[in-house]
Amino acid sequence: MADTTYDVAIIGGGLAGASLVAALQGQGLRIAVIEATAFDAIDSTSFDARSVALSYSSRMIFSALGVWDAIQQRGATPIERIHISDRTHSGLAHLDCREQGVAALGYVVDIRVLGQVLGQQMLACDKVDYLCPATLQHVEFKSDLAEVCYLQAGKEQTLSARLVVAADGGQSLVRQQSGIKTWQSQYGQTAIIANVVTDKPHGHLAYERFTDTGPMALLPTTHADHPTSMYALVWTVEDAQREAILSLSDDEFLTRLQDRFGRRAGCFIKTGPRHAYPLGVMLAREHVRPRLAIIGNAAHTMHPVAGQGFNLGLRDVASLAQVIVDAMKQQADIGSISILQTYAKWRRQDHLQTMGFTDGLVRVFSSHFLPLIVARNLGLLALDVIPPLKRGIARHAMGYVGKLSRLARGLPL
Numbered sequence: 001m002a003d004t005t006y007d008v009a010i011i012g013g014g015l016a017g018a019s020l021v022a023a024l025q026g027q028g029l030r031i032a033v034i035e036a037t038a039f040d041a042i043d044s045t046s047f048d049a050r051s052v053a054l055s056y057s058s059r060m061i062f063s064a065l066g067v068w069d070a071i072q073q074r075g076a077t078p079i080e081r082i083h084i085s086d087r088t089h090s091g092l093a094h095l096d097c098r099e100q101g102v103a104a105l106g107y108v109v110d111i112r113v114l115g116q117v118l119g120q121q122m123l124a125c126d127k128v129d130y131l132c133p134a135t136l137q138h139v140e141f142k143s144d145l146a147e148v149c150y151l152q153a154g155k156e157q158t159l160s161a162r163l164v165v166a167a168d169g170g171q172s173l174v175r176q177q178s179g180i181k182t183w184q185s186q187y188g189q190t191a192i193i194a195n196v197v198t199d200k201p202h203g204h205l206a207y208e209r210f211t212d213t214g215p216m217a218l219l220p221t222t223h224a225d226h227p228t229s230m231y232a233l234v235w236t237v238e239d240a241q242r243e244a245i246l247s248l249s250d251d252e253f254l255t256r257l258q259d260r261f262g263r264r265a266g267c268f269i270k271t272g273p274r275h276a277y278p279l280g281v282m283l284a285r286e287h288v289r290p291r292l293a294i295i296g297n298a299a300h301t302m303h304p305v306a307g308q309g310f311n312l313g314l315r316d317v318a319s320l321a322q323v324i325v326d327a328m329k330q331q332a333d334i335g336s337i338s339i340l341q342t343y344a345k346w347r348r349q350d351h352l353q354t355m356g357f358t359d360g361l362v363r364v365f366s367s368h369f370l371p372l373i374v375a376r377n378l379g380l381l382a383l384d385v386i387p388p389l390k391r392g393i394a395r396h397a398m399g400y401v402g403k404l405s406r407l408a409r410g411l412p413l
C-alpha cells in the first residue's frame with residue numbers, strides 16, 4: 001500500500017504552489033501537491049495566456065532555486081526603463097535600471113514558460129507526489145497532523161501531513177473551510193490583456209499610463225516573429241465597457257487602443273487574442289493557523305497595475321521555505337503555530353505595504369477629483385526630480401520590501 005503520510009501537503013500547484021515545491025525540494029521533506037488542472041491544459045487557471053512582470057528580487061529567488069537559466073532560455077525580456085504618465089495631464093516620470101545599478105528593473109515572462117519550468121522540476125523530484133488532476137474536498141486539522149481528503153479519478157482519497165500550505169488561489173477552499181475571514185472589495189474594473197505589436201522597437205521600455213477609466217500597462221516582450229516590437233498589454237477598463245471592447249474587430253481594437261494610449265510606443269499594427277479578468281483586492285485576515293500556512297493569491301489578490309501579485313506571492317514562498325528549513329535544523333515541528341507565526345509576522349509589513357501602494361495607485365489615479373489630479377501630477381513630477389523618492393519607488397518595484405529572505409538575496413536556503 002502506498003504511504004500517504006507527508007511532511008507538507010500543498011493545495012494548488014499554480015505559480016505559488018509550484019514555486020514552493022522548487023524551494024523545498026532537496027530538503028528531505030516528503031511533499032504532496034494536489035492540483036485540480038493539468039499543467040499543459042488549455043484551460044489552466046494558473047498557466048494561461050498572460051505574461052507576468054517578474055521583479056528583480058523574483059529573478060534573484062528563481063536564480064537561487066536554480067531555475068532562472070531555464071526560464072531565461074525559454075524567454076525573459078528585461079525591463080530596463082519604465083515610463084509612467086497620466087493621460088491628458090502633464091505628470092510624467094521615468095525609472096531606469098542604470099540609476100539603480102542593476103541590469104534590469106524586472107523581466108517579462110510568459111506565464112506558461114514558468115509553468116513548464118516549475119512543472120518539470122516538480123515531476124523530476126522523487127520525494128514529491130504530484131496528485132493531478134485531483135481536487136481538494138476538505139481538510140481536518142488535528143493536534144499533531146492534518147487530514148486532507150481529495151478526489152482523484154472519481155475516487156475519494158485521504159492523506160495526512162504535518163503542514164498544509166494553501167496555495168489554491170483567490171477563492172481558496174482551504175481558507176474558506178478554515179473560516180478565515182478576508183478584507184475585500186471589487187474595483188468595478190476589468191483587465192483586458194493581449195499581445196500587441198508596434199512598428200517601433202520597444203528598446204526594453206515598459207509603459208505605465210493612467211487614464212480616467214483605469215491604468216494601462218505595456219510590457220516589452222519577445223516573440224519569434226516579433227523579437228523586438230511586441231508588448232504584453234494590460235488595459236484596465238470599467239466593467240461596463242468590457243463586452244464592447246472584447247467584441248471589437250482587431251482593427252477597431254487597435255484604433256481604440258491607439259486613441260487611448262497615444263503614439264509614444266509607435267503605431268499598433270497587430271494584436272493577438274484578447275482575454276478579460278475582473279479585478280478586485282483581497283487580504284486574508286489570518287495567514288496561519290496550527291498546521292496551516294497560506295501563500296500567494298490565497299492570502300492576497302490585487303490589481304495588476306503595478307505587476308506585484310505573483311512577486312508578492314513568491315516572497316511568501318521564499319520566507320515560508322526559510323522558516324520551514326530553519327525549524328527543521330532545530331528539529332522543531334514545522335506545523336506548530338509558534339513556528340508558523342514567525343512566517344506570518346515576517347510577511348505582514350510586505351503585504352500591507354505592497355497592497356496599500358497598489359490600491360492607492362488605482363484609487364488616486366482613477367479619481368476625477370481636481371485637487372487629487374493636481375496632487376498626483378505633482379507627485380509624478382516630484383518622483384522624476386527627487387532622487388531618494390525615485391530610489392524608494394524603484395526599490396519597491398524591484399521587490400525590495402521589508403526584511404529580505406536568503407533566497408531573495410541570492411543565497412541558498
Ligand SMILES: Cc1cc2nc3c(=O)[nH]c(=O)nc-3n(C[C@H](O)[C@H](O)[C@H](O)COP(=O)(O)OP(=O)(O)OC[C@H]3O[C@@H](n4cnc5c(N)ncnc54)[C@H](O)[C@@H]3O)c2cc1C
Nearest residue numbers: 012014015016036046053136168169296297307309310311
Ligand atoms: C491580468 C493580470 C496580470 C497580472 N500581471 C502580473 C504581473 O505582471 N506580475 C505579477 O507578479 N503578478 C501579476 N498578476 C498576478 C498573478 O497572475 C497572480 O498573483 C498569480 O498567478 C497567483 O498565483 P497562485 O499560484 O497564488 O494562484 P493561482 O494562479 O490562482 O493558482 C491556484 C491553483 O490552485 C488550484 N486549485 C484551486 N482550487 C483547488 C482545489 N480545490 N483543489 C485542487 N487545486 C485547486 C488551481 O487549479 C490553480 O492551479 C497578474 C494577474 C492578472 C489577472
